Amino acid sequence: MRGTRVIITAQNLKWAYHAANAMTGFATSVIGCGVEAGIERELPTDETPDGRPGVSILMFAMGSKVLMQQLETRMGQCILTCPTAAAFAGIEGEDKINLGKNLRYFGDGFQTSKLIDGRRYWRIPVMDGEFLTEETTGMMRAIGGGNFLILATSQPAALAAAETAIEAMKQVPNVIMPFPGGVVRSGSKVGSKYKTMFASTNDAFCPTLKGATNTELSPEIESVMEIVIDGLTFEDIALSMKVGIEAICNLGANSGVKRISAGNYGGKLGPHLFKLHDILNGNKS
Amino acid sequence: MNALTLTLKQAPAYTVNCSGLTPNLLASKSVAEIADIQLNYGNSLVSVGELFEITGSDAQHLVFKNASDKLDYIGANMTSGKITVAGNAGAYLGFNLKNGEIHCQGNTEAFAACNMVSGLLRIDGNTGDFLGAGSEGLRKGMRGGTVIVKGNAGDRVGDQMRRGLILIEGNVGDYCGSRMIAGTIGVLGNLGAYTAFNMHRGTLLLKSLPKLHATIQDCGSHTLPFLSLLFKSFAQYNTQFSTLNTQRVQRFVGDAAYKGNGEVLILATKG
Numbered sequence: 001m002r003g004t005r006v007i008i009t010a011q012n013l014k015w016a017y018h019a020a021n022a023m024t025g026f027a028t029s030v031i032g033c034g035v036e037a038g039i040e041r042e043l044p045t046d047e048t049p050d051g052r053p054g055v056s057i058l059m060f061a062m063g064s065k066v067l068m069q070q071l072e073t074r075m076g077q078c079i080l081t082c083p084t085a086a087a088f089a090g091i092e093g094e095d096k097i098n099l100g101k102n103l104r105y106f107g108d109g110f111q112t113s114k115l116i117d118g119r120r121y122w123r124i125p126v127m128d129g130e131f132l133t134e135e136t137t138g139m140m141r142a143i144g145g146g147n148f149l150i151l152a153t154s155q156p157a158a159l160a161a162a163e164t165a166i167e168a169m170k171q172v173p174n175v176i177m178p179f180p181g182g183v184v185r186s187g188s189k190v191g192s193k194y195k196t197m198f199a200s201t202n203d204a205f206c207p208t209l210k211g212a213t214n215t216e217l218s219p220e221i222e223s224v225m226e227i228v229i230d231g232l233t234f235e236d237i238a239l240s241m242k243v244g245i246e247a248i249c250n251l252g253a254n255s256g257v258k259r260i261s262a263g264n265y266g267g268k269l270g271p272h273l274f275k276l277h278d279i280l281n282g283n284k285s
Numbered sequence: 286m287n288a289l290t291l292t293l294k295q296a297p298a299y300t301v302n303c304s305g306l307t308p309n310l311l312a313s314k315s316v317a318e319i320a321d322i323q324l325n326y327g328n329s330l331v332s333v334g335e336l337f338e339i340t341g342s343d344a345q346h347l348v349f350k351n352a353s354d355k356l357d358y359i360g361a362n363m364t365s366g367k368i369t370v371a372g373n374a375g376a377y378l379g380f381n382l383k384n385g386e387i388h389c390q391g392n393t394e395a396f397a398a399c400n401m402v403s404g405l406l407r408i409d410g411n412t413g414d415f416l417g418a419g420s421e422g423l424r425k426g427m428r429g430g431t432v433i434v435k436g437n438a439g440d441r442v443g444d445q446m447r448r449g450l451i452l453i454e455g456n457v458g459d460y461c462g463s464r465m466i467a468g469t470i471g472v473l474g475n476l477g478a479y480t481a482f483n484m485h486r487g488t489l490l491l492k493s494l495p496k497l498h499a500t501i502q503d504c505g506s507h508t509l510p511f512l513s514l515l516f517k518s519f520a521q522y523n524t525q526f527s528t529l530n531t532q533r534v535q536r537f538v539g540d541a542a543y544k545g546n547g548e549v550l551i552l553a554t555k556g
Contacts, residue, residue, distance in 0.1 A: 050513045086510055110546060112486070113467070114511055115448060117518045123511050132510045 001060050002067045003142030003232055004097060005090030007043065008079060009054035019085040020055045022078035027059070028179045031199065035061045035070040036144055036230050038176030049088045050132070056090050058176045060144045060230045067139060068097045075133070076103055080124070086132040089119070093138025100124075100133030146229040146237035146274050148245060149187065149205060149261040155223035157256025159183070162225040164251060165244035172243055174236040175229050184226040187263055202263065221258060234272060238279045245280060286343035288369070292350040293337055299327030300375055301336065304358040308366025308385065311344040354394055360387040363404070376413070379406040380420075382430060395439065396420070401449065403430045414439035414458065417451050425466065427451070433522055440477065443470045446487065454525050462489045465547055469515070473525055484540045484547035490515075494535070494551045501539035501549060508532045509550070
């Protein structure tokens with residue numbers, strides 16, 4: 001996968017979030033959305049290029065071409081349009097991809113370029129004043145689809161544990177959990193009985209199919225939630241998984257969580273294997 | 286190692302072309318070899334040894350002592366190292382400067398930073414006309430780098446300037462930013478007539494409103510976010526520009542006579 005980071009700033013955090021939420025909307029899975037994106041963290045004013053409050057966004061795609069297309073489209077529809085928002089490069093990657101480079105043409109000849117400390121910015125006149133964006137951002141090789149499953153005795157228990165894990169994992173840099181609230185209920189397996197489908201429901205982990213399929217669930221399991229993690233490096237994802245699983249374990253035996261597992265898809269999806277025991281023991285897989 | 290120091294024995298009667306004396310050109314030369322270098326002097330030649338007393342050995346830091354305004358082309362085509370001019374410099378200081386730093390502790394004649402490409406040029410005193418402009422016949426002036434002038438500058442500052450940053454703490458003469466193509470010029474003092482004449486693009490950042498001609502058009506007062514980035518970049522140079530903090534400016538655009546999209550920003554006195 002390829003990943004990038006963009007810093008979004010605005011007059012205040014409220015509008016930075018409006019911009020960032022729009023930009024990372026409909027970006028849960030590369031399969032249907034083109035990219036997986038999410039808000040990495042809030043940035044205080046002393047961490048942003050223009051000294052305004054902001055957030056950092058991570059965006060991942062299967063290839064550089066898709067990532068570039070999606071980034072430019074989302075910049076144009078979500079950041080350019082959002083009052084007071086500005087966009088800056090958030091990563092010094094091995095390669096550069098366009099951030100505002102082509103958006104400048106929206107300025108219809110009134111756009112202005114500024115080269116400041118070796119970085120090129122574009123000032124595009126818009127109705128609220130000026131839209132400021134850096135010309136490019138970095139892109140680097142990244143990893144998507146790290147995951148673990150939370151198996152619990154009830155749906156509320158599974159979700160509560162997932163929420164706890166997500167809150168802890170949000171503190172880890174360089175990762176995002178791109179699904180709604182960071183949690184997936186519709187984990188998938190590779191393939192389907194239908195020829196046109198590349199993926200279908202993970203029946204081995206569906207609690208209502210325990211008697212009808214080759215189940216992975218013990219009788220007391222009534223609900224399973226999945227947390228999917230995209231990160232810039234293997235170590236980032238491994239740390240995030242460790243933090244999340246430990247947060248669930250800290251809930252204790254009465255939380256209703258009976259097991260933590262993970263989908264490895266028979267090793268058919270990607271070259272990276274995150275072995276949970278090794279991760280929790282601090283060993284690199 | 287001590288800086289390689291060239292101390293002028295007496296003020297020359299004619300101009301001397303010092304373009305052969307840069308850190309990158311002197312790096313592998315002995316003192317004897319440096320003393321034998323021939324420089325253009327008026328309509329004849331003179332050796333370095335005749336003009337200068339040579340001390341020190343670190344060619345990466347070259348010092349001109351007792352420097353005079355007859356010393357032209359100091360730092361021309363320089364690609365690395367540092368030059369300190371203790372005294373005044375002649376014309377074309379930092380001509381086609383490609384990298385490195387030049388610090389002139391006195392005044393300079395015209396065409397300082399002419400055709401400059403990159404690097405840093407500091408002038409503690411005043412400088413003449415055509416600061417950061419192009420040499421005769423060229424359609425592009427300064428193409429990059431940073432110029433800082435603590436004193437005043439003459440006419441035609443940044444004429445046809447293409448890229449880079451010029452910061453002037455004092456006053457400037459007429460035609461500041463004339464035919465400017467891009468880049469940024471900041472002036473904290475007063476300006477003469479015809480500021481931004483035939484300006485194409487680029488930014489003039491001024492503290493006082495000069496008398497502008499009719500084809501520079503007022504676009505009103507605005508808060509421009511990019512100024513925070515610009516001011517942050519000024520901080521490293523330790524000048525009066527480092528104290529700027531308002532993003533509130535009155536914006537003029539022009540030169541309309543040239544279908545120009547350059548801007549003249551007048552800093553608000555209060556943020």
